Amino acid sequence: MLDIKWIRENPEALDRALAKRGMEPLSSGLIALDEKRRQHVGRVQQAQERRNAASKEIGKAMAEKDSATAEKLKAEVAELKTFLQTAEEEERRLDKELADALAVIPNIPLDDVPEGKDEADNVEVRRVGNIRNFAVQPKEHFEIGEAMGYMDFERAAKLSGARFTVLKSQLARLERALGQFMLDLHTTEHGYMEVQPPLLVNDASAFGTGQLPKFTDDLFRTTDGRWLIPTAEVPLTNLVREEILNLKELPIRMTALTPCFRSEAGSAGRDTRGMLRQHQFMKVEMVSITDAESSIAEHERMTACAEEVLKRLGLPFRTVVLCTGDMGFGAQKTYDIEVWLPGQNTYREISSCSVCGDFQARRMNARYRPEGEKATRFVHTLNGSGVAVGRALIAVLENYQEEDGSVTIPEALLPYMGGLTKIEKPE
Incomplete structure (x- = not known):
């Protein structure tokens, strides 16, 4: 399996290698899948960080007997929890989508391999x-x-x-x-x-x-x-x-x-x-x-x-x-x-x-x-x-x-x- 990080950094090299094998270019589609996955992972991480911070703020608000703020924060945490449940499922789906796409791509030929069809x-x-x-x-x-x-x-x-x-x-x-x-x-x-x-x-x-x-x-x-x-x-x-x-x-x-x-x-x-x-x-x-x-x-x-x-x-x-x-x-x-x-x-x-x-x-x-x-x-x-x-x-x-x-x-x-x-x- 090829490294998606290498593909992001060398899209033209991948497409040239695939062309030698008689295949169409694939780098743009793979990079788009990876970018979609990376953006989603970023949103999940932000939501997790905000949930953790809000949970701490709840404790602080309750210690200060600020029930209104505490209830507002609890509602936010509940909303984040619901988002994360579905978001984590979506992350697994995006991971699998990228992995499945990479799994069927052949290896990169070495430079000294002769080009040819059959x-x-x-x-x-x-x-x-x-x-x-x-x-x-x-x-x-x-x-x-x-x-x-x-x-x-x-x-x-x-x-x-x-x-x-x-x-x-x-x-x-x-x-x-x-x-x-x-x-x-x-x-x-x-x-x-x-x-x-x-x-x-x-x-x-x-x-x-x-x-x-x-x-x-x-x-x-x-x-x-x-x-x-x-x-x-x-x-x-x-x-x-x-x-x-x-x-x-x-x-x-x-x-x-x-x-x-x-x-x-x-x-x-x-x-x-x-x-x-x-x-x-x-x-x-x-x-x-x-x-x-x-x-x-x-x-x-x-x-x-x-x-x-x-x-x-x-x-x-x-x-x-x-x-x-x-x-x-x-x-x-x-x-x-x-x-x-x-x-x-x-x-x-x-x-x-x-x-x-x-x-x-x-x-x-x-x-x-x-x-x-x-x-x-x-x-x-x-x-x-x-x-x-x-x-x-x-x-x-x-x-x-x-x-x-x-x-x-x-x-x-x-x-x-x-x-x-x-x-x-x-x-």
């Missing part, structure tokens, strides 16, 4: 790895998995509907191995603390990271009002909600392997075959909580940690910085890492690493106290996929497929596969 305007930063030359046309992951009998979309649809998958036998083990490998890498080499968070969160948590209220349709909700997490970013980041940390505690780096649940609202007709776009999928998430001065460097570090996963797996990839029109709601800047899928002959996103500044922290009221200072500041938050396990499975199947229909296990995963070096169709 993914066509994203800018490639680097390309890593060599694309394999296949003697025959490489197959897509679902062709490989179904031919082995280890990937079952038909039975998944019988159980749950479209956009679900049943993985069996060696492919189920391969997905588990991928998740374990990523967690081990991030915890033992990259300094992240493993966390096993709840998969259901409340409204405050979903609001804190920016899923609510704007993206309600993208979430699954339970009958008791909780939300299934779309990513472990939500519970991990909210671990510091409404807390004041000491500077020496920062940075906090956390990682989790969890199922993720997304309704995929608005994606009808996109990636309907296979596992690329599912309602339920596994993902390793990374979250960092930093001070204001460290977040930009932490963003580069986090992205490198995600890239290292693909390097260890021997998967070709490219990293792009998202343009202003393609960037997420809460991000100041985002790197997408796209893995090469030979079956599709293209790069597809497998990780998205974002720095959010204090945008989420304001929504969560998450702060830290610098050394030797009484005042607190809002923490900066970052999140990134480290990486999407299902998409890593897809990439391994397609990049390591052989002409006989088998799939070679990447060397980095061999310690997790119980001696298995190749996945083959059962005889």
